[in-house]
Amino acid sequence: MTIDIITVVPELLESPFGHSIMKRAQDKGLLTVTTHNLRKWAINKHAQVDDYPYGGGAGMVLMCEPLANAIDELQKDKKFDEIIYMTPDGNRFNQQAANQLSLKENLLIICGHYKGIDERIREQYVTMEISIGDYVLSGGELAAAVVVDAIGRLIPGVLSDETSALFDSFQDNLLAPPVYTRPADFRGAKVPEILMQGDPKKVEAWRYEQSVERTQNRRPDLLKD
Numbered sequence: 001m002t003i004d005i006i007t008v009v010p011e012l013l014e015s016p017f018g019h020s021i022m023k024r025a026q027d028k029g030l031l032t033v034t035t036h037n038l039r040k041w042a043i044n045k046h047a048q049v050d051d052y053p054y055g056g057g058a059g060m061v062l063m064c065e066p067l068a069n070a071i072d073e074l075q076k077d078k079k080f081d082e083i084i085y086m087t088p089d090g091n092r093f094n095q096q097a098a099n100q101l102s103l104k105e106n107l108l109i110i111c112g113h114y115k116g117i118d119e120r121i122r123e124q125y126v127t128m129e130i131s132i133g134d135y136v137l138s139g140g141e142l143a144a145a146v147v148v149d150a151i152g153r154l155i156p157g158v159l160s161d162e163t164s165a166l167f168d169s170f171q172d173n174l175l176a177p178p179v180y181t182r183p184a185d186f187r188g189a190k191v192p193e194i195l196m197q198g199d200p201k202k203v204e205a206w207r208y209e210q211s212v213e214r215t216q217n218r219r220p221d222l223l224k225d
């Protein structure tokens with residue numbers, strides 16, 4: 001899978017994909033993340049990519065031309081399955097959306113900054129708008145990092161134990177069960193006996209029960225359907 005990201009602050013995206021599972025995904029050739037500095041398509045020698053909003057008001061708006069030229073150029077090399085704009089007024093991101101996006105070949109993500117991007121780019125180019133929650137970030141970069149991480153770990157072969165993503169919280173609309181490791185007794189707090197006995201069927205049944213109980217207590221909204 002390839003993910004291209006257009007941003008005015010590429011530095012913000014250097015670290016999130018340079019470590020741990022995202023790095024392994026790229027080293028294995030399963031995921032290629034490429035960031036593109038929008039200033040490469042600036043309209044003048046001052047590297048201008050934004051301007052004041054028509055109608056007045058505070059904040060700057062990313063202009064049509066740099067964005068359109070960037071997308072047009074990137075589209076020459078690749079057909080994007082989705083052109084995604086990160087925005088707090090987009091559709092709320094969740095595990096189901098991550099699952100669906102992890103099946104795509106090529107994604108392009110546009111990060112807004114300041115007040116956002118000119119509405120005409122949203123109308124003419126963007127095919128999907130994603131919010132990671134009801135709060136406003138300074139730009140779409142950190143939100144894009146969240147989305148890429150959630151998608152990347154679902155690509156087959158990225159996690160060493162391929163089945164492990166299936167047991168994540170939110171797969172099947174259930175939260176994950178509690179987990180324990182050594183020591184078996186931590187300051188008097190013992191690991192549940194059933195996990196110590198090592199009967200896989202009983203462990204599976206216990207984990208499922210715990211998942212349901214945890215979901216009932218913490219996120220009853222997930223069990224509604």
Ligand code: ADE
Pocket residue numbers: 086087088112130131132133134135136137138139140143
């Ligand atoms: N850009 C700024 N805030 C955002 C959010 N909550 N989700 C996605 N993109 C954003």
